[in-house]
Amino acid sequence: MKPFLLPILLSALLCLVSACGSDAPDSRERPNVLLIVVDDVAFNDLGLFGSEIRTPNIDALARAGVFFTNFHVAPNCSPTRAMLFSGMDSHNAGLGTMFEDISPNQQGQRGYEGYLNFEVAALSELFLEAGYNTYMAGKWHLGLSEETSPAARGFEKSYAMLQGGAGAFGNMLPIIGPGIAQYRENGISLEALPEDFYSTRFYTELMQDYISADLGDGKPFFAYLAYTSPHWPLHAPQQSIARYRGIYDAGYDALAEQRLQNLIDHGLVAADVRPFPKLLDERDWDELSPEEQRYQAKLMEIYAAMVDDVDVYIGQLIDYLKEIDEYDNTVILFMSDNGPEGHAMEKSFPEVAAWARECCDNSYENIGNADSYVWLGPSWARAGNTPLRMFKGYTSQGGVRAPAFFHYPGAVQTATMNDSIITVKDIMPTLLEFAGIEHPGAGTFQGRQVQAMQGRSLLPLLTGARATIREPGDYMGWELFGKQALRQDDWKIIYVPSVPGRDARLPAIKPGQWQLYNLADDPAEMNDLAASHPQQLQQMLQLWEQYVAEINFVYPNTFTGY
Numbered sequence: 001m002k003p004f005l006l007p008i009l010l011s012a013l014l015c016l017v018s019a020c021g022s023d024a025p026d027s028r029e030r031p032n033v034l035l036i037v038v039d040d041v042a043f044n045d046l047g048l049f050g051s052e053i054r055t056p057n058i059d060a061l062a063r064a065g066v067f068f069t070n071f072h073v074a075p076n077c078s079p080t081r082a083m084l085f086s087g088m089d090s091h092n093a094g095l096g097t098m099f100e101d102i103s104p105n106q107q108g109q110r111g112y113e114g115y116l117n118f119e120v121a122a123l124s125e126l127f128l129e130a131g132y133n134t135y136m137a138g139k140w141h142l143g144l145s146e147e148t149s150p151a152a153r154g155f156e157k158s159y160a161m162l163q164g165g166a167g168a169f170g171n172m173l174p175i176i177g178p179g180i181a182q183y184r185e186n187g188i189s190l191e192a193l194p195e196d197f198y199s200t201r202f203y204t205e206l207m208q209d210y211i212s213a214d215l216g217d218g219k220p221f222f223a224y225l226a227y228t229s230p231h232w233p234l235h236a237p238q239q240s241i242a243r244y245r246g247i248y249d250a251g252y253d254a255l256a257e258q259r260l261q262n263l264i265d266h267g268l269v270a271a272d273v274r275p276f277p278k279l280l281d282e283r284d285w286d287e288l289s290p291e292e293q294r295y296q297a298k299l300m301e302i303y304a305a306m307v308d309d310v311d312v313y314i315g316q317l318i319d320y321l322k323e324i325d326e327y328d329n330t331v332i333l334f335m336s337d338n339g340p341e342g343h344a345m346e347k348s349f350p351e352v353a354a355w356a357r358e359c360c361d362n363s364y365e366n367i368g369n370a371d372s373y374v375w376l377g378p379s380w381a382r383a384g385n386t387p388l389r390m391f392k393g394y395t396s397q398g399g400v401r402a403p404a405f406f407h408y409p410g411a412v413q414t415a416t417m418n419d420s421i422i423t424v425k426d427i428m429p430t431l432l433e434f435a436g437i438e439h440p441g442a443g444t445f446q447g448r449q450v451q452a453m454q455g456r457s458l459l460p461l462l463t464g465a466r467a468t469i470r471e472p473g474d475y476m477g478w479e480l481f482g483k484q485a486l487r488q489d490d491w492k493i494i495y496v497p498s499v500p501g502r503d504a505r506l507p508a509i510k511p512g513q514w515q516l517y518n519l520a521d522d523p524a525e526m527n528d529l530a531a532s533h534p535q536q537l538q539q540m541l542q543l544w545e546q547y548v549a550e551i552n553f554v555y556p557n558t559f560t561g562y
């Protein structure tokens with residue numbers, strides 16, 4: 001582990017009075033598991049690293065646990081969730097691509113089913129079979145039908161928004177219309193939501209109701225709380241938005257500078273780091289008119305309010321667990337599913353932009369309300385992601401590195417930042433080991449053949465028994481929408497397919513050819529070493545071929561520009 005200045009000093013002090021450095025979790029009853037996933041939250045959004053967004057409850061959990069600074073996910077929502085629930089690469093688990101963006105040549109192919117396929121033993125199925133109460137509230141995005149819903153994949157109680165996104169209020173505003181957003185309660189399709197529905201509050205309080213209903217039955221719980229915030233469309237109660245009024249009036253360029261300085265102050269990046277630049281068609285803040293600045297600032301106010309509200313309700317849930325005396329016996333994992341959403345929808349998804357204009361009132365006074373439809377955009381996303389390259393949808397670090405931490409009082413280290421390379425595929429084997437649940441491996445589960453997990457348990461890292469779970473020669477790969485990458489130690493190769501209209505907006509990116517980076521010296525992936533290190537590039541390309549052989553890889557024959 002690297003020293004992290006202020007955080008490591010705190011770690012040293014707290015380890016004097018904690019279980020820091022213990023070899024294994026202490027002997028106790030089977031733990032509850034609370035799995036919290038937020039949607040499109042950037043690494044730099046947390047107050048833990050000096051963000052102006054208030055996240056005191058999340059920060060407190062992170063400081064009392066193990067925070068991963070090198071945690072990797074897929075570039076987008078559903079592939080990450082497939083990896084989380086399978087312990088496998090998304091191409092093996094049915095989400096080789098998002099079902100919304102499947103290419104014609106991928107349709108019908110194994111690994112591209114568009115839902116969590118039945119060649120995997122789902123995390124929730126294993127917990128249910130092991131005698132846990134299993135609950136889910138929030139975003140599913142792993143299947144639209146009743147047969148692929150949470151109720152069919154091991155959740156006894158579930159209330160799920162099925163698609164990639166939806167409005168946060170009770171009008172069921174879809175991610176793209178016409179029609180209504182798709183929800184299922186315990187597998188049954190819903191035609192309406194409660195009138196006072198606000199997703200962040202509703203999912204939290206419903207989870208508390210689920211847990212309360214089964215108190216005293218002697219069974220632990222596995223609870224999956226999958227917030228839809230702060231995914232677009234950006235929605236929050238006006239009183240929440242008001243807490244951030246005026247905070248972003250200095251603009252996104254100033255915010256990017258401040259967020260970067262915060263990371264430097266916390267020892268997470270070097271003082272001389274060269275951040276990835278803005279997209280070539282982004283405008284400087286001072287180039288905007290006063291009206292444009294006012295509108296843009298409110299977009300970020302809404303986004304911040306959404307993240308703030310997630311923190312408020314996580315705090316409420318933690319207080320509840322303490323009230324029922326289950327807090328100390330609950331393993332909590334918090335993670336974001338990918339980098340922040342930085343696409344300009346008018347250019348990347350013009351049909352979404354057209355729908356937003358048709359469906360909603362997006363005047364300055366109305367944005368944030370239920371009948372509005374707006375998104376964050378590349379300039380604010382760059383501030384949240386600095387100094388990393390690009391954002392959600394890309395296989396560069398800005399798309400695939402996300403905040404994550406484990407919290408389990410008395411059983412894992414406290415106030416620890418771990419910088420070893422890990423992946424979302426490691427979460428499932430970790431939670432199973434905590435619960436003492438065996439995975440069937442490459443064998444039979446519930447009468448069907450399933451594949452073995454590819455991830456590894458993080459327990460040795462969480463207890464301090466080991467500094468890394470990776471072995472010499474290990475690598476991890478990514479592919480989505482034809483964008484490809486592979487990492488081994490600090491070396492990483494990246495390929496972005498050439499797409500007319502998109503190419504001209506991308507700085508420092510050479511579409512249609514492989515690039516090589518050393519992340520130890522260049523975390524923003526700015527200095528392409530392909531020409532100066534041809535042997536290293538060839539070695540990485542050989543590993544890429546190995547990775548392709550391990551997954552059900554079908555290179556798409558169409559590109560949307562996303």
